[in-house]
Amino acid sequence: MKTDQFPINGDQIASFNLLKSALDSNITGIIITDNRLPDNPIIYCNKAFEVLSGYHRVELIGRNCRFLQGRERDQKAREKIREAIVKGDAIITEIRNYKRTGELFWNELHISPIKDEAGNVTHFVGVQNDVTRRKNAEENLIFERKAVEQKVKARTDELKANEEYLDGIVQTIRQGLLVLDPDLNVISANDFFFRTFKVGNRDTVGKKLYELGNGQWNIAGLRILLEQLLPTNNPVLDFEVEHDFPHIGKKLMLLNAHRIELNGKYRDRILLAIEDITEYRAAEIRKDEFLSVSSHELKTPLTTIKGYYQTLYKLIGKDLSPKALNIFEKTGQQIERLQRINGDLLDMSRIETGNLEIHKENLDFDQLISDVVNESRNLFPSHQILVQGKLGKTILGDESQLVQVLHNLISNAIKYSPNEKKINIHVSEVSNFAKLSVTDYGLGIAMEDQKRIFDRFYRASDIQKHFPGMGVGLYISEQIILHHGGTLWVDSEPGKGATFSFTLPIATGKADHE
Numbered sequence: 001m002k003t004d005q006f007p008i009n010g011d012q013i014a015s016f017n018l019l020k021s022a023l024d025s026n027i028t029g030i031i032i033t034d035n036r037l038p039d040n041p042i043i044y045c046n047k048a049f050e051v052l053s054g055y056h057r058v059e060l061i062g063r064n065c066r067f068l069q070g071r072e073r074d075q076k077a078r079e080k081i082r083e084a085i086v087k088g089d090a091i092i093t094e095i096r097n098y099k100r101t102g103e104l105f106w107n108e109l110h111i112s113p114i115k116d117e118a119g120n121v122t123h124f125v126g127v128q129n130d131v132t133r134r135k136n137a138e139e140n141l142i143f144e145r146k147a148v149e150q151k152v153k154a155r156t157d158e159l160k161a162n163e164e165y166l167d168g169i170v171q172t173i174r175q176g177l178l179v180l181d182p183d184l185n186v187i188s189a190n191d192f193f194f195r196t197f198k199v200g201n202r203d204t205v206g207k208k209l210y211e212l213g214n215g216q217w218n219i220a221g222l223r224i225l226l227e228q229l230l231p232t233n234n235p236v237l238d239f240e241v242e243h244d245f246p247h248i249g250k251k252l253m254l255l256n257a258h259r260i261e262l263n264g265k266y267r268d269r270i271l272l273a274i275e276d277i278t279e280y281r282a283a284e285i286r287k288d289e290f291l292s293v294s295s296h297e298l299k300t301p302l303t304t305i306k307g308y309y310q311t312l313y314k315l316i317g318k319d320l321s322p323k324a325l326n327i328f329e330k331t332g333q334q335i336e337r338l339q340r341i342n343g344d345l346l347d348m349s350r351i352e353t354g355n356l357e358i359h360k361e362n363l364d365f366d367q368l369i370s371d372v373v374n375e376s377r378n379l380f381p382s383h384q385i386l387v388q389g390k391l392g393k394t395i396l397g398d399e400s401q402l403v404q405v406l407h408n409l410i411s412n413a414i415k416y417s418p419n420e421k422k423i424n425i426h427v428s429e430v431s432n433f434a435k436l437s438v439t440d441y442g443l444g445i446a447m448e449d450q451k452r453i454f455d456r457f458y459r460a461s462d463i464q465k466h467f468p469g470m471g472v473g474l475y476i477s478e479q480i481i482l483h484h485g486g487t488l489w490v491d492s493e494p495g496k497g498a499t500f501s502f503t504l505p506i507a508t509g510k511a512d513h514e
């Protein structure tokens with residue numbers, strides 16, 4: 001420092017040196033610049049600043065402090081410093097500086113101007129602290145906070161998207177949907193509900209389910225099921241309601257209700273789905289009527305053809321050449337097949353209309369089985385049918401219908417075991433029931449199909465393409481067995497075969513008619 005600019009005496013020099021060594025021994029970096037010289041150069045730096053910056057004082061003296069900012073000359077803090085210097089104000093700021101090694105450090109800078117008596121700024125004292133650690137911690141904190149904020153935003157966006165997605169589904173579904181609270185008040189409804197019943201939000205939301213419309217859902221049976229739904233967690237399945245609804249008239253609605261649970265939040269809510277099946281049911285009835293009429297219409301010409309065929313056979317059968325006879329016999333088999341198919345359709349429509357007639361009489365069950373098995377052995381010489389066990393008692397039943405059931409089970413066993421030639425029939429007495437099982441070792445039936453093969457027209461999908469059939473044989477068989485007071489069921493493992501069994505009550509002596 002140029003001491004010649006100050007008029008000083010010996011005491012002053014002593015105290016000046018004292019101050020200088022005080023500055024030098026300070027652990028905070030200090031620099032002093034001379035504002036009266038061009039570009040405000042550094043004229044003093046203490047030891048601590050040398051340590052802090054890594055520069056030797058020789059490398060610092062004479063330079064403007066800005067070089068410490070390296071290439072980062074456009075920092076906001078620099079603008080602040082420049083303004084303060086121009087105005088001669090004191091400031092505290094944080095600026096990114098670079099050490100001699102090129103390493104970044106955050107410099108907490110206190111700049112104080114020193115003014116002469118006329119108020120002109122002659123010097124600036126800069127007190128500098130390396131606050132990199134604190135700054136990094138702060139920056140990490142900001143970074144963490146931003147990361148958390150981003151996560152929260154992402155989660156909120158996701159939830160919103162989920163909500164919109166769910167709402168999209170709820171609004172698109174072609175079923176009326178109502179969300180109910182435990183007291184069966186309507187909390188919300190979808191657009192399809194409003195459109196189906198030609199009602200609005202005001203007529204629906206906030207009201208009790210039973211008060212909607214003209215009391216269409218106020219049905220004792222439905223009430224019990226809905227009230228028990230939450231306590232027992234039993235859903236309401238396929239509950240039909242036929243009603244004369246306001247605005248839309250007489251309709252048939254199918255109701256299904258389940259408890260809703262979304263992450264435990266909506267624990268006590270019921271989702272009620274309402275489907276208008278009026279048209280569907282009408283179409284089913286039309287289809288049944290068509291099947292019934294067509295099978296009745298086919299019955300007479302088929303019987304006539306069979307009659308003519310038999311007469312013709314009697315007249316010319318013995319005169320035919322072996323080739324012509326073969327064709328003749330095959331024609332006869334196909335006529336019988338047609339009659340069987342038509343008979344199945346007739347039986348099915350009789351069952352549907354409740355007109356299946358059953359004429360029960362005392363039957364020798366063992367004899368009945370032996371007759372059908374012998375016939376089957378002739379019809380299907382490809383397979384070996386083995387009968388085990390005997391009942392030795394009579395049962396009460398309709399002979400032709402029980403023959404039909406046995407025939408269905410045996411012909412299915414043969415049809416669906418093309419590569420395994422053994423069929424086992426087992427007869428036994430279980431309690432006061434006769435039990436019969438037909439076992440094959442063929443394709444077997446998948447679990448999901450086992451529940452449905454007794455439905456009308458249902459055929460396992462992998463079988464449909466490869467085997468002929470209409471999917472009504474088991475439906476008719478089950479209905480016949482049910483009408484006899486018995487049960488028909490299946491046990492099967494895919495690839496290993498199937499066992500169809502039925503039970504029939506053993507006769508107590510009296511014949512009857514149903």
Ligand code: ADP
Pocket residue numbers: 408412413414416440442443444445453458459460461463468469470471472473474475497498
């Ligand atoms: P169809 O044999 O004309 O299809 P059925 O009502 O007799 O009609 O049988 C319904 C379906 O049950 C069949 O299509 C088949 O998928 C399955 N099924 C019946 N019997 C057997 C069996 N013994 N083995 C494997 N699948 C069977």
